[in-house]
Amino acid sequence: MPLLPILRFPDPRLKKVAAPVERIDDGIRRLARDMAETMYEAPGIGLAATQVDVHLRLIVIDASETRDQLLTLINPEILEQDGLQVCEEGCLSVPGIYDKVGRAERVVVRYLDIDGQPQTVEAVGLLAVCLQHEIDHLQGRVFVEHLSQLKQVRIKNKLAKQARITA
Ligand code: K1U
Numbered sequence: 001m002p003l004l005p006i007l008r009f010p011d012p013r014l015k016k017v018a019a020p021v022e023r024i025d026d027g028i029r030r031l032a033r034d035m036a037e038t039m040y041e042a043p044g045i046g047l048a049a050t051q052v053d054v055h056l057r058l059i060v061i062d063a064s065e066t067r068d069q070l071l072t073l074i075n076p077e078i079l080e081q082d083g084l085q086v087c088e089e090g091c092l093s094v095p096g097i098y099d100k101v102g103r104a105e106r107v108v109v110r111y112l113d114i115d116g117q118p119q120t121v122e123a124v125g126l127l128a129v130c131l132q133h134e135i136d137h138l139q140g141r142v143f144v145e146h147l148s149q150l151k152q153v154r155i156k157n158k159l160a161k162q163a164r165i166t167a
């Protein structure tokens with residue numbers, strides 16, 4: 001299965017708002033499989049379709065230590081959120097940058113699974129953080145946009161320097 005190229009911040013395509021998936025067909029199933037493979041290979045604990053330049057509401061997540069609890073979420077929506085946790089985040093679209101972000105401690109998310117069945121997941125801790133991070137991507141938001149303007153400028157400069165070195 002092909003690994004998908006991941007867009008890098010500040011690529012303007014990361015700002016696009018994803019559209020709902022209307023029909024779960026072979027194309028969507030193939031995309032979900034390729035995204036999961038890309039996430040495991042990176043390695044990461046989540047990946048949103050936005051990051052692979054597909055602007056549909058589809059995310060994959062595996063926040064388990066054993067790396068065998070894949071969740072594929074189609075048209076995810078946060079139904080409930082409460083509490084606050086501050087957690088160090090990273091992003092495959094912002095390589096090498098980690099910083100603390102405040103998120104809800106607990107979320108309940110409704111979604112369709114890969115068979116089109118409605119499901120809900122209640123999450124706390126890292127899984128809750130990852131769900132919010134990936135659903136943010138579908139809204140065109142990258143985690144660094146939760147940081148100060150000064151930090152964002154520094155991150156853009158650092159990534160531009162990295163890109164010049166690797167070019
Ligand atoms: O959205 C992404 O780019 C994936 C991102 C998800 C995420 C990480 C940390 C907090 C919130 C959301 C990553 O997976 S970055 C890589 C990473 O954190 C990691 C990789 C391997 C094992 C454990 C963590």
Ligand code: ZN
Nearest residue numbers: 090091092093
């Ligand atoms: Zn990310």
